[in-house]
Amino acid sequence: DVQMTQSPSSLSASVGDRVTFTCRASQNIATSLHWYQQKPGGAPRLLIFSASSLQSGVSSRFTATGSGTDFTLTIASLQPEDFGTYYCQQSQSGVTFGQGTRLDIK
Amino acid sequence: EVRLVQSATEVRKPGESLRISCQTSGYTFDYYWIGWVRQLPGKGLEWVGIVYPGDSDTRYSPPFQGRVTISADRSANTAYLHWDTLNPSDSGIYYCARHLVGPHRDAFYMDVWGKGTPVTVSS
Numbered sequence: 408d409v410q411m412t413q414s415p416s417s418l419s420a421s422v423g424d425r426v427t428f429t430c431r432a433s434q435n436i437a438t439s440l441h442w443y444q445q446k447p448g449g450a451p452r453l454l455i456f457s458a459s460s461l462q463s464g465v466s467s468r469f470t471a472t473g474s475g476t477d478f479t480l481t482i483a484s485l486q487p488e489d490f491g492t493y494y495c496q497q498s499q500s501g502v503t504f505g506q507g508t509r510l511d512i513k
Numbered sequence: 514e515v516r517l518v519q520s521a522t523e524v525r526k527p528g529e530s531l532r533i534s535c536q537t538s539g540y541t542f543d544y545y546w547i548g549w550v551r552q553l554p555g556k557g558l559e560w561v562g563i564v565y566p567g568d569s570d571t572r573y574s575p576p577f578q579g580r581v582t583i584s585a586d587r588s589a590n591t592a593y594l595h596w597d598t599l600n601p602s603d604s605g606i607y608y609c610a611r612h613l614v615g616p617h618r619d620a621f622y623m624d625v626w627g628k629g630t631p632v633t634v635s636s
Contacts, residue, residue: 408575439615441622443558450608450626451550451558457615462624494558498620501574502560 409433409497413505421513426482428508430495435475439499442471442480445507446491454493455480487512515539517547517609517627524633525599532595533630535609542590543567546612546621548583549594551605552629563612563621564592572619599634606631 410433420426430440438458443451453462455471458478468483482489490512495505520534537547548563562573566585573583580603582595592609607630610623 437617439617439620443623445558450628451610451623452626453622453624456613456622456624457620496558496560496622498615498622499617502621504558504560506557 411505436499
């Protein structure tokens with residue numbers, strides 16, 4: 408099984424900050440890595456697919472890079488509506504999710 | 514607009530059977546994989562499995578293989594998740610999600626999600 412490890416497990420940032428999330432795979436997953444945002448009580452929402460492609464309708468302040476085992480998701484200028492938990496998901500071998508990073512707004 | 518409408522909250526006893534549903538609209542049901550993701554209270558996401566309505570092909574995550582059955586009714590544009598014998602460990606919120614395929618075979622990701630069906634199994 409491919410294990411996905413996200414860091415940090417939680418973080419707190421202020422509106423306007425640049426925020427970066429990290430996701431590491433236990434083996435090479437090429438660019439089969441996708442990012443989701445989930446708000447409390449809501450369903451996940453796709454932000455980025457295939458490591459760096461922005462999903463339609465998602466703000467361009469979200470960008471992502473990476474390949475192989477190390478990936479990052481960056482919010483260029485944090486907005487109040489960006490709070491929630493962010494998950495990475497790999498699909499190179501089966502489908503597995505990271506444990507999530509919870510983002511709180513200061 | 515693509516929509517996935519899930520069935521309501523379920524409460525069952527251990528040993529009972531259950532089927533939950535996900536009715537879709539706004540796209541050609543036959544041509545997209547659709548499946549299920551579980552979330553335990555306060556926890557992360559677990560992929561359960563998927564079905565391709567066009568030919569009923571299925572994929573299951575190993576922890577769920579043999580414990581659940583995923584199916585699709587093409588005439589109703591609806592996907593289902595079924596348990597023959599529920600266990601308290603089956604409790605959780607089950608999301609249905611439309612799956613797209615990335616650059617290589619079975620490189621699935623989920624672009625549209627339902628609101629979730631909470632399932633509680635308790636005596």
